[in-house]
Amino acid sequence: MARKSLVGVVADELLDRIIAGEFPPGSSVPGELELSAKHEVSRMTVREAMKTLEAQRILSVERGRGTFVNPLNRWASLEAVLRAASEGVNDASAAIQLIELRRMLETGACELAASRISDADIGILHGYVAAMRKAHDSDDLPGFVEADLAFHDVILRASENVFVAVLFEPLHRVLEKRRTETSKFRDIQEHAIGHHQAIAEALESRDAARSRSAMDAHMQQTLDDLKSYVLEAKPA
Amino acid sequence: MARKSLVGVVADELLDRIIAGEFPPGSSVPGELELSAKHEVSRMTVREAMKTLEAQRILSVERGRGTFVNPLNRWASLEAVLRAASEGVNDASAAIQLIELRRMLETGACELAASRISDADIGILHGYVAAMRKAHDSDDLPGFVEADLAFHDVILRASENVFVAVLFEPLHRVLEKRRTETSKFRDIQEHAIGHHQAIAEALESRDAARSRSAMDAHMQQTLDDLKSYVLEAKPA
């Protein structure tokens, strides 16, 4: 990532203050002049920062009145909501809810993909499973995670549903970091390889119910792994 | 909605030109100076418009090089993607994909809600079913749609998953308009009442599989209704 511009810094800091509860939903944030003084930037820079938060429906700007914080359920940015949710006491709850969401999208996409996936993509899936196996044998963690994510990406695309892909994209970045954490354990890697193999075979059979079920089992395993390996080990 | 500011107008027009294919993904949009001349606004206004599109990941601004259009699957704004998808020849395909997405989220949320919903919310659900029935009897279309949407909202909240609610919010506005169209037919209204009744009863039994199945049947019916009543009647 390129280092952040002043606009990005101001937007980030303001979002942090909002998440910290300094400006609760419905309340107004300080005026542009006040913020430009506090952050030692020009009013224009503050305005552009506000615009980015407004575009994500985090703020509502009302001419002549001020700028107000929207309730969290109106925020259009999954990442911002994630930051807000992780800030609370229960990081675990956020992680679990994230997997629940992922489960909905991935099992649904997998079900759709069963009747739409091409033979070529089936081959690619098997290729990624082989790559995971190879990375597992040679202790190549980044390679393992990369093949894992690519596998799921193929299914997402094969579902031929634009909206699912769009909604999943912000999840992708978040999951990538967490996946690197969980995939450190060799046990988890072995679990994952088996499930991916089963998913590829289910899709190959073009059986929608079986494909959905295979992906669902994978998600359940991921949830269990997260609970037993990561959350247990990290006390508050 | 408040009438749009100049920034909003410029952003909209630029997005329209992007969607129309004038600036395909990967290509660059005209420079800030050129755009400010074409739209007869100042450069700052153009910049703020760009910022809103950048915040939605529609554009990537690179200092010293220019501003570039992102591929559609990286756009973070469901509404913008919807606009782009509806612009094409196949409005039908977009409508179907939208229901597919809705199906994933709602069936998933309903499954989760089964074990989490409160007795009070169960009562509220039955109340909305009654409201739908009453609106149906008195030919109150807006009332019918309102009760319908409220019913689904209760389940969304009862799933106790923040992220699902956030992802569903932009869908809500889009669906509201389409729902008013489809619910015009009395046959569809009767279908819907039966399904909602079944969903409420399934949730009351706290049976996750049954609840999911009931919601899934409702989504299937919605898809069928859309195909036979709306899409058939509206040729390109």
Next chain:
DNA sequence: AAATGTTAGATGTCTGACATCTTACAAATA
């Protein structure tokens, strides 16, 4: 041929000003 300097064009930021909208409050009116 490689390293270096130059330059054009793009975005990033600043300063200061004026316009317009909302709200609150005071003054004029019935």
Next chain:
DNA sequence: TATTTGTAAGATGTCAGACATCTAACATTT
């Protein structure tokens, strides 16, 4: 007194022009 109107403060919307900094391409020097 109650209502209306006028005024002013504070907020966002927009503009103009300037300078800084980054990138890429080209020319120059080594």
